[in-house]
Amino acid sequence: MATFFLIMIYLSFISLGLPDSLLGAAWPVMQAEYGAAFGMAGVINIVIASGTIVSSLMSGALLKRLGTGQITLISCLMTAAALLGFSFAPSIIWLLALALPLGLGAGSVDAALNHYxxxxxxxxxxxxxxxxxxxxxxxxxxxxxxxxxxxxxxRNGYFTISLIQFALVVLLAFTLPLWKRMENIQSHAVKESQAQPSRGRSEKMLQTKGVKLTLLTFLFYCGAEASVGLWGSSFLVNVKELPAALAAVWVAMYYGGITVGRFITGFVTFKVSNRILIRSGLLVSFAGASLLMLPLPTYYSLIGLLLLGLGFAPIYPCMLHDTPERFGKEQSQKLMGYQMAVAYTGATFLPPLLGWLAAQTTVSILPFFIAFYIVFMLYGSERVNRIMKQRIAQSETI
Incomplete structure (x- = not known):
C-alpha cells in the first residue's frame, strides 16, 4: 500500500510539471497570433505564480480541513480545467483570467507533498x-x-495536456480512500514526533539563523529555473535564429536535463550528502550559463541548456529534503509552506523582470542574469552551511 501511495505522489508531480513549461515553449507562436507584446508572457506568468503563492501560504489550513488526497484531487482538476480553457482562449484577457486557477491548483499540493x-x-x-x-x-x-x-x-498542444490531466483526475478520484488511509497513518506519526523535543522549538521561525538566507536561495533558484523555461525558446529564436518548433525541443532538452539529473541524483544520495550535491549542481549550472553567454556556434547552446538542467537538478530537492535536518521537524511543516511561497515569488517576479529588461534591450541578456542568480545561490548555500556547522559545534560544547 505504501509503495502504491508513493507512486500516486509521483504521478501527482507529473501533473505539477506538465503545465510549467508550456507557455515558454508556445509563446513565440502565441505572441504572433494574439499580436501581444514580447513581455506579456511574463505578465501571464505573474498571474499563474501569484495564485500559487496564495495557495502555498494557505496550504497548512487547507490540509487540516480537506486532507492531502482531496487537495491533490481538487488541484489537479483546477489545472486540467484551466489548460482546457487555454486551448480555447480567444484573447490575452482570457489567458490572464485562466492563469489564476492554473496557479491556485499548484501551490497547496506542492507544499503538502514536499513536506510529506x-x-x-x-x-x-x-x-x-x-x-x-x-x-x-x-x-x-x-x-x-x-x-x-x-x-x-x-491550441491542440494545450488541449492534449488537459486531457492527460483529466485522466489523472479520474485516477485520483478512484484512489481517494487510499489517500485518506495513509493520511491517518501520517497524522499518527506526526503526533508521535511532536511528543519528542526538536531543534529550534523555542525559536521563532523567521528569526532562526539561516532561515532568511535559505528563503532567498529558494527565491533565486526558482527565478533562474523559470526564467530559462520561459525565455529560453525566445532566446534561441531571436539570438540563435532557430525555428520555433526546434527551439521548443531544445527547451525540452533543458527540462530533460533536470529530469535525468534528478533520477541520477536519487542514486547518488546514497553516497553523497545533500550539501555536496547542491554545491556541485551550482558549479555545473554556472558552466552551462557561461556557454550561453559566449559567442560560440549554435550547438554549444544546446550543451549549455543541458548543463543548466543537469546542474539545477539536485539543488531544489536537496534543499527541500535538508529542511527538517537544518531547522527541526517541528518547524519544517510551516517552513516548507514558506519556502514554496518564496520559491514561487521568485518564479513570479524574476522572469517578467527579465522579460521587461529584454524588451528594452535584447533577450541575449538571459544567460548573464542566470549566471548572477547562480553566484548568489552559491554564496547563500555556503553561508548557510557555515551557520549549520557553527550551530552543531555550539551544541556539542554545551
Missing part, C-alpha cells in the same frame, strides 16, 4: 519525486513542439 516526502522518506525519494516533475515539464514542450512543427497548432 521530506518528513517520511529518505533523500533519494525527494530527488525522484522532483524527477517526475521533470518528466511532466519535459513532456510538455515535446508535445507542444509536435503540434507546432508544421502548422503552429499550439
Amino acid at each position: 516526502v521530506a518528513t517520511h522518506y529518505q533523500a533519494h525519494h525527494m530527488s525522484w519525486l522532483h524527477c517526475f516533475w521533470g518528466v511532466g515539464a519535459t513532456l510538455g514542450p515535446i508535445i507542444m513542439s509536435g503540434f507546432m512543427h508544421d502548422h503552429d497548432l499550439w
Whole structure:
C-alpha cells in the first residue's frame, strides 16, 4: 500500500510539471497570433505564480480541513480545467483570467507533498519525486513542439495536456480512500514526533539563523529555473535564429536535463550528502550559463541548456529534503509552506523582470542574469552551511 501511495505522489508531480513549461515553449507562436507584446508572457506568468503563492501560504489550513488526497484531487482538476480553457482562449484577457486557477491548483499540493516526502522518506525519494516533475515539464514542450512543427497548432498542444490531466483526475478520484488511509497513518506519526523535543522549538521561525538566507536561495533558484523555461525558446529564436518548433525541443532538452539529473541524483544520495550535491549542481549550472553567454556556434547552446538542467537538478530537492535536518521537524511543516511561497515569488517576479529588461534591450541578456542568480545561490548555500556547522559545534560544547 505504501509503495502504491508513493507512486500516486509521483504521478501527482507529473501533473505539477506538465503545465510549467508550456507557455515558454508556445509563446513565440502565441505572441504572433494574439499580436501581444514580447513581455506579456511574463505578465501571464505573474498571474499563474501569484495564485500559487496564495495557495502555498494557505496550504497548512487547507490540509487540516480537506486532507492531502482531496487537495491533490481538487488541484489537479483546477489545472486540467484551466489548460482546457487555454486551448480555447480567444484573447490575452482570457489567458490572464485562466492563469489564476492554473496557479491556485499548484501551490497547496506542492507544499503538502514536499513536506510529506521530506518528513517520511529518505533523500533519494525527494530527488525522484522532483524527477517526475521533470518528466511532466519535459513532456510538455515535446508535445507542444509536435503540434507546432508544421502548422503552429499550439491550441491542440494545450488541449492534449488537459486531457492527460483529466485522466489523472479520474485516477485520483478512484484512489481517494487510499489517500485518506495513509493520511491517518501520517497524522499518527506526526503526533508521535511532536511528543519528542526538536531543534529550534523555542525559536521563532523567521528569526532562526539561516532561515532568511535559505528563503532567498529558494527565491533565486526558482527565478533562474523559470526564467530559462520561459525565455529560453525566445532566446534561441531571436539570438540563435532557430525555428520555433526546434527551439521548443531544445527547451525540452533543458527540462530533460533536470529530469535525468534528478533520477541520477536519487542514486547518488546514497553516497553523497545533500550539501555536496547542491554545491556541485551550482558549479555545473554556472558552466552551462557561461556557454550561453559566449559567442560560440549554435550547438554549444544546446550543451549549455543541458548543463543548466543537469546542474539545477539536485539543488531544489536537496534543499527541500535538508529542511527538517537544518531547522527541526517541528518547524519544517510551516517552513516548507514558506519556502514554496518564496520559491514561487521568485518564479513570479524574476522572469517578467527579465522579460521587461529584454524588451528594452535584447533577450541575449538571459544567460548573464542566470549566471548572477547562480553566484548568489552559491554564496547563500555556503553561508548557510557555515551557520549549520557553527550551530552543531555550539551544541556539542554545551
